[in-house]
Amino acid sequence: MEASVLETILIASAKVAALIGIVLTACAYSTLLERKVVAWMQNRMGPITAGPWGLLTPLADGIKLAFKEDLVPDSVERWTYSLAPIISFIPAIMAFAVVPFFGEYNILGFQIDGVISDLNIGVLWIFAVTSVAVYGIALAGWSSGSKYSLLGGIRSSAQMISYEIAYGLTIVGVVMLAGTLSMQEIVAQQEGILSWFVFKQPLGFILYMICGIAETNRAPFDLPEAESELAGGYHTEYSSMRFSMFFIGEYAAMIAVAAVGVTLFLGGWQGPFLPGFFWFGIKVFALMFFYVWLRATFPRFRYDQLMAFGWKVLFPLALLNTIVTALFVVMDWDVWPW
């Protein structure tokens, strides 16, 4: 008994450590991916100086940020100012706790499940964590004592609250079809490409992607950071590592949205030939590429357009998707030939 508790704790700790390492590296290289892809789309080279093809750029950026002076303006509320980057960073990482990276493997004689905790309320956990993430941004904006930060923070919180409703409703469709809230079970139900939920919930997937982009404050919904109007938005007054925590948090949230999207709609780690982990990575990469592609393609929304779009287009559509799915589930209509 005692040994198995210890074993459980050790395996869990190892998984958490590996996960944090992977997510942080992925965050760092997402910045490079973004700069490179946007550069190619705009017929530029992108970063090329640090390492071959600029591969060491994230490392150089990290070192630069770590050694910059940590400026704290006089007008800030000290406690909340220091707390805000942490609050915006932690929930983004916590969301990964229920995302299954692979199925069950036997590594060194231990049976290891490819998810840190296969909670039977996994999907609710994602909601809970993403709904807490808004505090970091709101508090950063408020505590900076600068009008640009405050406006950026308020915009961003309003945006996140508005899009969270549609975001939640799109996931409800998948949950109703799957009949479970456990992420690992949802993946298990999507064996074979035709049983992916993206084919049963096409509208749901599109809405999920749009809401996910808005939730993570990415282009074309990156209003909180509109440089031309608000300087840097909520992180205007932050520098050095505090700034980079916002940055990492934003990229971690992006990867989390992509990972959850892959799990719920694109079959998770399921795929032929390659081990589950690779499939998961490939799918997440595809969604991340899609994010960057959108950023290079679309101009930014105006604030009132953004709010109107969220409340008058996305929310009713998500509701429609939920109701129609509910009807299909209740009537037991199986319209998919496969």
Next chain:
Amino acid sequence: MNLDLVIFAVSSVVAIFSAIMVFAQRNPIASVLYLILSLLSQAVLYVQLGALFMGAILIIVYAGAIMVLFLFVIMLLNLRGTEDLGLPSHPLSTPTKIIISTLFAVQIVLVAGRAALPPVTAGMLVEPDPTFGSVTEVGRLMFTEWVYPLQLTGILLLIAVVAAVVLAQKERSEDEPVVTIDQAGGPADPPTEKVG
């Protein structure tokens, strides 16, 4: 070392401490943060009791939605730091507060003394029914046994939403015909101009 006991002790102490700190200091933003901390540790207690669903809902609804609105109001009113609202307290307010709290404390002691609490057996937690607190079980109860209270709560919330919409309606300009609720027998038309 009993892990359950440690988690229980830590989260209850944090929950009570932060609940006290909500009113024991004067910075409104810190109050909101302490309330969120209290809610999070209460969620831990729920999870420990096997009520995973309750714990998750507590975080999603209270910590994730309601408290965001609290924070919003405070941010928009821009109540900074230990700023005083400048309202002098009524001379009767202090004695009333003391009397109410004393009476309430006495009542708690009386009730707690009279109630026959079951003896605490070894181990902090009674092993719950495995389905207890699961989403399926909560859903089944909510939509069968408690369906009327659920519907009534829904209607109550709807009324609140309608009331909020009516209150938030913009003042009509001079040249527009004024239609009051009494004359029309229903709420006035929504404003036609774009909000946002």
